[in-house]
Each structure stands twice: as structure tokens, then as C-alpha cells.
Amino acid sequence: MSEVYVARRERLRERCAAGGSASALVSRPANVRYLAGAAPQGAVLLLGRTEDLLLCGRPPGDDQGEERPDDGLRVHLLDASGGDPAVAGADLAAAQGADSLAVEEHDLTVARHRALGSVAPRLRLDDLGGAVEQQRLVKDEEEISCLRIGSEIADQALGELLESILVGRTERHLALELERRLVDHGADGPAFPTSVATGPNSGRGGHRPSDRRVEEGDFLSVCLGASYRGYRCEIGRTFVIGTSPADWQIELYDLVFAAQRAGREALAPGAAYRDIDRAARHVLDSAGYADGLPPLMGHGVGLEIDEDPQLAPAAMGKLDACVPVTVEPGVHIPGRGGVRIDDTLVVRPEADGGPELLTITTKELLAL
Amino acid sequence: MSEVYVARRERLRERCAAGGSASALVSRPANVRYLAGAAPQGAVLLLGRTEDLLLCGRPPGDDQGEERPDDGLRVHLLDASGGDPAVAGADLAAAQGADSLAVEEHDLTVARHRALGSVAPRLRLDDLGGAVEQQRLVKDEEEISCLRIGSEIADQALGELLESILVGRTERHLALELERRLVDHGADGPAFPTSVATGPNSGRGGHRPSDRRVEEGDFLSVCLGASYRGYRCEIGRTFVIGTSPADWQIELYDLVFAAQRAGREALAPGAAYRDIDRAARHVLDSAGYADGLPPLMGHGVGLEIDEDPQLAPAAMGKLDACVPVTVEPGVHIPGRGGVRIDDTLVVRPEADGGPELLTITTKELLAL
Structure with a gap:
């Protein structure tokens, strides 16, 4: 090396x-x-x-x-x-x-x-x-390989959590368990403090886990990442607790999912940073959620969890191939909760199959 | 407030x-x-x-x-x-x-x-x-009370760990378990990354937990602290794994214990920072361990885990009453391991009973 x-x-x-x-x-x-x-x-x-x-x-x-x-x-x-x-x-x-x-x-x-x-x-x-x-900014294949392994570890930790009983456990405990599982699967440690948000806290970016317990009918949003040889990835998913989501939950989930897909699909070498942001943000804006949206819809990852580029409305610059970024729109309705969906992807030219998704946990709305 | x-x-x-x-x-x-x-x-x-x-x-x-x-x-x-x-x-x-x-x-x-x-x-x-x-630098009683509660939490977490089976578990796992217990007992989180060091790693300040497993005959040194309402304390202890410590382990332990006690006993309002350092360091120096000693024998704690004063050979200044500090000498013998003993104390005048020990876990050499 x-x-x-x-x-x-x-x-x-x-x-x-x-x-x-x-x-x-x-x-x-x-x-x-x-x-x-x-x-x-x-x-x-x-x-x-x-x-x-x-x-x-x-x-x-x-x-x-x-x-x-x-x-x-x-x-x-x-x-x-x-x-x-x-x-x-x-x-x-x-x-x-x-x-x-x-x-x-x-x-x-x-x-x-x-x-x-x-x-x-x-x-x-x-x-x-x-x-x-x-x-x-532009990573070599060795660096991307570290991010890929880290993403696999995060997917595994998340998958195991979903198989366990969740109702009645606190946000703090779920976050600690996820971090333990990251380390069990070979991470250096968490890429950033794991966020677990339930009920009215769900969908808030960077929520710090509290003593609130998971309840039947809650949205549960989780954001975690592994650090592997120093490279930090990020995955965020939102689930619903109980057998059948309420109508508002399905609607909100579908909306954020559509925004996140729009952002992912806009990733291409040569695309302007702000256009990725706009692709995702526009979907949420049009549905009446312009206020209170996060300041950016994604960012670069690598040796730091939040590095260039910033996928934000006023960002200047264009994506290159081999730049790993997150796409992470979310909506939070004060007092009710919300949805956040977050992936780490590597920008690749269409000839190579387009953006490479590193965090492959399903984005269906799972009822747990 | x-x-x-x-x-x-x-x-x-x-x-x-x-x-x-x-x-x-x-x-x-x-x-x-x-x-x-x-x-x-x-x-x-x-x-x-x-x-x-x-x-x-x-x-x-x-x-x-x-x-x-x-x-x-x-x-x-x-x-x-x-x-x-x-x-x-x-x-x-x-x-x-x-x-x-x-x-x-x-x-x-x-x-x-x-x-x-x-x-x-x-x-x-x-x-x-x-x-x-x-x-x-000088804390009010409300601040000291936060440090006291944090110290109780750290003592509890450590006490529970000692009751569990240790042989065969990795440093990483023990560190994660301690951090989970800190949160269980009401800490905001760990005051700093928990250090667990076994065998040849024992006694090293700031050792990052590795995948090494605890073995029969090892020294095990642990350093942890709770953050409570933002206030951060620190406790470090060294144990021996198995029924009877080896002679070199007893000797080294007694030496570091004597150094730490000398440091603690030197704490008084008006005492020069460097004299606390010298009191502890001198005991280790005289036994032939001058090389490789830590650069300081203690430091202030509060809203940060490492704040003024520095109890170091070249430090200028004198202690005041109501200043919380650590006293934490240690010796590490490369390839063999070592001992570190660390307390958080509050400087108090002799009329008030002298230094107040916040971290009260025993400092006997326990064989676990």
C-alpha cells in the first residue's frame, strides 16, 4: 500500500x-x-x-x-x-x-x-x-471496498435487530445494541453516534436516543453506520411497529421513498450537486413539506462521515464518478413523527450500471 | 438555576x-x-x-x-x-x-x-x-454533586462487571458492556471511550480495546467514567485474573498503589500542581521506572474529561479547594503488562476531612 x-x-x-x-x-x-x-x-x-x-x-x-x-x-x-x-x-x-x-x-x-x-x-x-x-473527494477502488465492507456490516447489524423483539425497549438500548453488533461483525466502531428514534421522535435527523420505549403503532427510524479501516458509511431506515401501518404512515412513507428514489436516480457523473438535492427536495416540497426540511439531501462520506460534496440547494460543483455520497431525505411532523430513508451510494457512469448502492437493506415499509 | x-x-x-x-x-x-x-x-x-x-x-x-x-x-x-x-x-x-x-x-x-x-x-x-x-476550575457544590453521581454510576457499572465471567471475553466486549451499564444506571453516556486492557496491554493509558481475550493469569486494567449532566468523572482499576497473582504482579501492584496513595495524600488547597505529580512519580522513579512513565499523574475533570489543572512536572499553579482532579499513576512493562490506578477526588481543606474520594470501588488487588 x-x-x-x-x-x-x-x-x-x-x-x-x-x-x-x-x-x-x-x-x-x-x-x-x-x-x-x-x-x-x-x-x-x-x-x-x-x-x-x-x-x-x-x-x-x-x-x-x-x-x-x-x-x-x-x-x-x-x-x-x-x-x-x-x-x-x-x-x-x-x-x-x-x-x-x-x-x-x-x-x-x-x-x-x-x-x-x-x-x-x-x-x-x-x-x-x-x-x-x-x-x-474521488475514491479509489480500495477505499470504496472499505466502504462496501462497512455497509455490509451495517446491513447485518440492522438485519439482526429487526429479528428481535422491539416493543418495550428504549431508544438508548436499541442504539447500544446496534453498536455492539457493528463491532461484533468487524467494524472499528460506529461511524457516528447511532440514532434510534421512535414515535414522535421518528424521522428527525441526528436524534439522540432517549429513554422512550418502542410502542405498538410507532414509526421507528434508525440511522447507523460502520467505520471500517477508517471509512464511514451510513444507512437509515424507517419501520412501523405492529401489524398494519396507519394510512398517514403509508402515505408519508411512500412520499419520502419517492423523494429518496428521485435523489438516487439523479446521481450521475456530471450532475450538479444542487440538482441531486433539488430532485429529492422537489418531491417533498410539492407535497407541502417545504418548511422544516433538512438543509441538505445528502453528503459525501469517506474518512469522515460528513465530507464534501454537500448535496444542498446552494452547493456549487458537479459529481464525479467514484464519489460516494448519501441520499437521505426525511420528513418530520412535530408531535407525530416521520420518515427518513438514507443510503450510501457510489456515483458510477451509466455504462457501468449507474450508481452503486452499498447499503442494500430493503426499503419496503416493513411492519415489525 | x-x-x-x-x-x-x-x-x-x-x-x-x-x-x-x-x-x-x-x-x-x-x-x-x-x-x-x-x-x-x-x-x-x-x-x-x-x-x-x-x-x-x-x-x-x-x-x-x-x-x-x-x-x-x-x-x-x-x-x-x-x-x-x-x-x-x-x-x-x-x-x-x-x-x-x-x-x-x-x-x-x-x-x-x-x-x-x-x-x-x-x-x-x-x-x-x-x-x-x-x-x-473551582466547582460549586451543584457541579460536584453531578460528578459524585457520575462516579457512583461508574462504580456500579464496574462492580457489576466484576461479578460476571471474564475469562474468554474480548477487551472490546467488556468495554461495550461497561458502556451499556453506564447508560443503564442513568449516565448521559461514557465520559470518554472506555479502556479495557488485558495481559500485555494492561496498564497502558488510553489503550483502545482490541480483540484480545481475557486469559487466566492476566492483569486486567479498566478505565471508565460516566458523563452525568455533562460532568465527566474517571475511575481506573487493575485486577488479576485467576486464583493467585504472581509475585511480580503483587510487587508491581503494591508499587503503583503506593504511588497513587502518595498522590492522593498530597492533594490539599495550596499544594503546587507539580508537587502532586512529584509525590506520585517519585515512588515509581525510585523503584526504577522513571522511563516510560505517563507525562502527568492526574488532571482536572468537569465539563471536559481532561481540563485544567494538569498535574505534571512542569505545571505552574496551586490547587484550590473544590477543584476535582484525577490521580492516576501507572506502570506498563512492554510485553508483560502493568498496573494503573485512577481515582477522581475533590480537593478539600483538612478541616473538612481532606480530599473527598468520589470513586469508591476498592483498590485492593482483587483476583477474579
């Missing part, structure tokens, strides 16, 4: 050189991991003039199961009282004779940035901006 | 005024929560010239169980596409006629700080520094 990381760093180095920076300091953890193969806590990556270095406060791969950095990269271990690895990185960049260093101004705090300036006053600090995030 | 938050904000306002800033923008989540009673995701607090405002992207207390902000505070809700609450806060500060705004430079990124400057170019941005963190 080493050559993958070398190639990623080379691409970034070229971009920095084109922007006039001789060296770069990457501090955002997901970006460090992308370029170095591992990101021990607090580690930063220096793309130096003469050598690349991973600076960290404790040995990487020290924990069993922790990822190890690419062997092509020298690890510079600061001792326990060695202070901020970013400051040490600026110092080393200056020692390598760099006159400029591009840093991630969207990640470094003002206080850390000033500390970098103090340790190397002759070094010009430029802004690297979202260069690494841009590089991370 | 409202008057508590009003008083906290008043104290901060006086401090800002003394520093020459007419208004302040607090963005660090634990600081927002401390001053406002709640910190919905992304919320910032503006201490304005004419009015205090909590700026957030979605209604606070929207989720069942989520804390609600102090009613004395006006909530300014940004719509879904309203952008960064901190930027909106700077805009409002300027609209209130402030000429200066103190911001948390250790929290704001360079990019956000610049966005604040752009939206309100005539506003002078000062540094609020760690003013709120300083205010948070």
Missing part, C-alpha cells in the same frame, strides 16, 4: 509547489490519515523540502489494532513533554531551509497558528485551504 | 471589561455550556453590550433529554443555511455598537477568525484566552 500514500503526497506536493509553497503541514486528522496511512492522536504530517515526516506524541501502531503509517514515511516522535507536533513541524520545516509553509487554516486555531509563527519567524505561513479534502 | 448562569456571565463580563473588551464571543462547547446551561451543536454565546445571545443552527432542547439553556438568555436561531453562528455573532456584536470583541483564539480556527473579521471589519478582535477555563 505504501505507493498509494507516496502518490497522494506527491500530488499534494505538486499542488503546493504550483501555489508557491515549498512545504506543507497537514494537521486535520482525516487528512493526515489519508496521506500517511495512519493518524495517531495529535499527529501532524510535514511535507518537507527534503523529507516527509509524521510528527507525533506517542509511537504510532502502539495500540493493538491501530493502523500503522506508511513505511516510506519517517516518524518523528516527540517526547511526552515535547509540546505541539505542529509547532515542532514548523521548526523542522525551517531547519530544512523552507521559506514558506502551507498550513490548514481551517483546522489550526489562531493560537496554534501564532505559535507556529513564533517558533519559525522567517517562515511565511500560507494557506493550504481544502487541498487535501479536494483530493479525497 | 438561571441565576447561576447569570452570575457566571457577569463574572466573565467584568473580566472582559477589565481587559478592555466591550463584548465577548465564546465558542468552545464546554465553555458555552458552562455559561449558557446548554450547548446545542455549533452554538456560540455572545456576551453583548446590550444583550446576551445564544446563537445556534437548530433549536436547543429540541431533542428529548437534551439540556435547555438558561431561560434568562435569548436564543437566536439561524436558519438551516444561515452559516457559521460565530460569524453571525460578530455581526450582531457590531450591530450592538461594540468596537471590540474578545474571542477564544485557542478554539477558533484561522479561517473562522478571518470570516469574523470580514463580516465586521470595524470590530477589533481581542483574545479572550482561557478566561472561561479559569472560571471553570
Whole structure:
């Protein structure tokens, strides 16, 4: 795998050189991991003039199961009282004779940035901006394979939950059980805090599980994901508890399902981000649910659960092939509940069969 | 409770005024929560010239169980596409006629700080520094009561685990079970990722649970904590698996126990932070374990699990009464394992009985 990381760093180095920076300091953890193969806590990556270095406060791969950095990269271990690895990185960049260093101004705090300036006053600090995030947008097949495995794990955990008794159990318990099952099936852990929402809570994005118990007649909406080798996927489904859903439940479910399908079908290389959002949103708007809709209908996933692109009304840009995204419209009716349906898909050209659905749990309205 | 938050904000306002800033923008989540009673995701607090405002992207207390902000505070809700609450806060500060705004430079990124400057170019941005963190150091009895309840919950979860069969189970499973029990007993959730370390992993601070199974003869070290109403405590214990510990295990345990006791006994109002560290560290140093010791022997706890003070060799400052801290020395022998013992205590004057131990699980070497 080493050559993958070398190639990623080379691409970034070229971009920095084109922007006039001789060296770069990457501090955002997901970006460090992308370029170095591992990101021990607090580690930063220096793309130096003469050598690349991973600076960290404790040995990487020290924990069993922790990822190890690419062997092509020298690890510079600061001792326990060695202070901020970013400051040490600026110092080393200056020692390598760099006159400029591009840093991630969207990640470094003002206080850390000033500390970098103090340790190397002759070094010009430029802004690297979202260069690494841009590089991370389009995934290679190895990355997609991690997302695919993570999605299988999430599908399994969800499938097992559906076979168990649900009535009478609390949202918190169901969420904890799902997280345990994710780990049982080989996930590093949950990709984000698992959301389980019942009755009036159902259909709310990002609902934090409460002590409310599942009741007969409830909508139950669940959103979970697995992190597998650092890659994070997402699946959301809504079910109904009991033998026969009420008419309003069937209507609302069909509506959100239609919106989600419209969003999925709009996914194609070259499609504008905002058009995916509009395809899904329009279905809900037309049915009178314009108010209170989520700000976006989907987003990219990868080493972070919420990364570019944002599939939102004002988003600028167009999809590329091999970009994994979620499509996740939802409607929540205050006091009553609602529906949310969420998949992770990879954008693929029509010649390759169109969007690849990673989360394959059924989207029929199951009555449990 | 409202008057508590009003008083906290008043104290901060006086401090800002003394520093020459007419208004302040607090963005660090634990600081927002401390001053406002709640910190919905992304919320910032503006201490304005004419009015205090909590700026957030979605209604606070929207989720069942989520804390609600102090009613004395006006909530300014940004719509879904309203952008960064901190930027909106700077805009409002300027609209209130402030000429200066103190911001948390250790929290704001360079990019956000610049966005604040752009939206309100005539506003002078000062540094609020760690003013709120300083205010948070000494806890009131209400805060200590939350830590006490959290500690009871952690003690219960740990106690129940010890009654179950451990041999053959993985570190991951034990950690997940502990977290489930914390929630069962009323915690908001774990205070930090629960660490379970067996055999050669035992005694390592911050070990991430792996798939290693508990074996006969192992040391088992566990570190967990409950978050209760936002307050986070910590307890760590080491056990031995099987009927009779080996001699080296007893010796190492006794040594770490002696170090931890020395640290606990050094806790008193007026004691220098570094002297607590030295009291515990000296015991381990003298036994030949100077190398590889943790960088600090304890730290403050509260709304964050790792807050000031740091009980470390180079720390400056002295303890006050009503400061809750951990005392957590440990020794890890590579390839063999080790011992870590960790308590949360509140510094109290001798007249009040000396340090108050919140985590009361026995520190005898139990053979399980």
C-alpha cells in the first residue's frame, strides 16, 4: 500500500509547489490519515523540502489494532513533554531551509497558528485551504471496498435487530445494541453516534436516543453506520411497529421513498450537486413539506462521515464518478413523527450500471 | 438555576471589561455550556453590550433529554443555511455598537477568525484566552454533586462487571458492556471511550480495546467514567485474573498503589500542581521506572474529561479547594503488562476531612 500514500503526497506536493509553497503541514486528522496511512492522536504530517515526516506524541501502531503509517514515511516522535507536533513541524520545516509553509487554516486555531509563527519567524505561513479534502473527494477502488465492507456490516447489524423483539425497549438500548453488533461483525466502531428514534421522535435527523420505549403503532427510524479501516458509511431506515401501518404512515412513507428514489436516480457523473438535492427536495416540497426540511439531501462520506460534496440547494460543483455520497431525505411532523430513508451510494457512469448502492437493506415499509 | 448562569456571565463580563473588551464571543462547547446551561451543536454565546445571545443552527432542547439553556438568555436561531453562528455573532456584536470583541483564539480556527473579521471589519478582535477555563476550575457544590453521581454510576457499572465471567471475553466486549451499564444506571453516556486492557496491554493509558481475550493469569486494567449532566468523572482499576497473582504482579501492584496513595495524600488547597505529580512519580522513579512513565499523574475533570489543572512536572499553579482532579499513576512493562490506578477526588481543606474520594470501588488487588 505504501505507493498509494507516496502518490497522494506527491500530488499534494505538486499542488503546493504550483501555489508557491515549498512545504506543507497537514494537521486535520482525516487528512493526515489519508496521506500517511495512519493518524495517531495529535499527529501532524510535514511535507518537507527534503523529507516527509509524521510528527507525533506517542509511537504510532502502539495500540493493538491501530493502523500503522506508511513505511516510506519517517516518524518523528516527540517526547511526552515535547509540546505541539505542529509547532515542532514548523521548526523542522525551517531547519530544512523552507521559506514558506502551507498550513490548514481551517483546522489550526489562531493560537496554534501564532505559535507556529513564533517558533519559525522567517517562515511565511500560507494557506493550504481544502487541498487535501479536494483530493479525497474521488475514491479509489480500495477505499470504496472499505466502504462496501462497512455497509455490509451495517446491513447485518440492522438485519439482526429487526429479528428481535422491539416493543418495550428504549431508544438508548436499541442504539447500544446496534453498536455492539457493528463491532461484533468487524467494524472499528460506529461511524457516528447511532440514532434510534421512535414515535414522535421518528424521522428527525441526528436524534439522540432517549429513554422512550418502542410502542405498538410507532414509526421507528434508525440511522447507523460502520467505520471500517477508517471509512464511514451510513444507512437509515424507517419501520412501523405492529401489524398494519396507519394510512398517514403509508402515505408519508411512500412520499419520502419517492423523494429518496428521485435523489438516487439523479446521481450521475456530471450532475450538479444542487440538482441531486433539488430532485429529492422537489418531491417533498410539492407535497407541502417545504418548511422544516433538512438543509441538505445528502453528503459525501469517506474518512469522515460528513465530507464534501454537500448535496444542498446552494452547493456549487458537479459529481464525479467514484464519489460516494448519501441520499437521505426525511420528513418530520412535530408531535407525530416521520420518515427518513438514507443510503450510501457510489456515483458510477451509466455504462457501468449507474450508481452503486452499498447499503442494500430493503426499503419496503416493513411492519415489525 | 438561571441565576447561576447569570452570575457566571457577569463574572466573565467584568473580566472582559477589565481587559478592555466591550463584548465577548465564546465558542468552545464546554465553555458555552458552562455559561449558557446548554450547548446545542455549533452554538456560540455572545456576551453583548446590550444583550446576551445564544446563537445556534437548530433549536436547543429540541431533542428529548437534551439540556435547555438558561431561560434568562435569548436564543437566536439561524436558519438551516444561515452559516457559521460565530460569524453571525460578530455581526450582531457590531450591530450592538461594540468596537471590540474578545474571542477564544485557542478554539477558533484561522479561517473562522478571518470570516469574523470580514463580516465586521470595524470590530477589533481581542483574545479572550482561557478566561472561561479559569472560571471553570473551582466547582460549586451543584457541579460536584453531578460528578459524585457520575462516579457512583461508574462504580456500579464496574462492580457489576466484576461479578460476571471474564475469562474468554474480548477487551472490546467488556468495554461495550461497561458502556451499556453506564447508560443503564442513568449516565448521559461514557465520559470518554472506555479502556479495557488485558495481559500485555494492561496498564497502558488510553489503550483502545482490541480483540484480545481475557486469559487466566492476566492483569486486567479498566478505565471508565460516566458523563452525568455533562460532568465527566474517571475511575481506573487493575485486577488479576485467576486464583493467585504472581509475585511480580503483587510487587508491581503494591508499587503503583503506593504511588497513587502518595498522590492522593498530597492533594490539599495550596499544594503546587507539580508537587502532586512529584509525590506520585517519585515512588515509581525510585523503584526504577522513571522511563516510560505517563507525562502527568492526574488532571482536572468537569465539563471536559481532561481540563485544567494538569498535574505534571512542569505545571505552574496551586490547587484550590473544590477543584476535582484525577490521580492516576501507572506502570506498563512492554510485553508483560502493568498496573494503573485512577481515582477522581475533590480537593478539600483538612478541616473538612481532606480530599473527598468520589470513586469508591476498592483498590485492593482483587483476583477474579
